[in-house]
Amino acid sequence: MSSLLGEKIRRLRTGKGYSLDKLAELTETSKSYLWDLENREAHRPSADKINKVAAALDVTPEYLLSERDVAPDEKIADEAFFRKFRTLDPDVKKKLRKIMDAFDEE
Secondary structure, eight states, rough: OOOHHHHHHHHHHHHTTTHHHHHHHHHTSSSSHHHHHHHHHOOOHHHHHHHHHHHTTSSSSHHOOSSOOOOOHHHHHHHHHHHHHTOOHHHHHHHHHHHHHHHHHH
């Protein structure tokens, strides 16, 4: 029997069209570890693993760990985006800001 965490990971992973292999590659972990997360009840992943899985699935770690079984909303997606944005190379951030400024000019 899977946990709510496992169900969320599976739903988000399949929604993005990711195989276990693809998510393992993106999170620098093993396919078997992810399978365990998705399918076993009593699994306690580290904060590092949860952060990597959340980032790969474009959600926040808080969303994955919450006891509520709701689809991620726009607020969750925005928080995940800004967490990724903060880790980008400064040149990439500058380019993204220019793109956003172009939308304001319309």
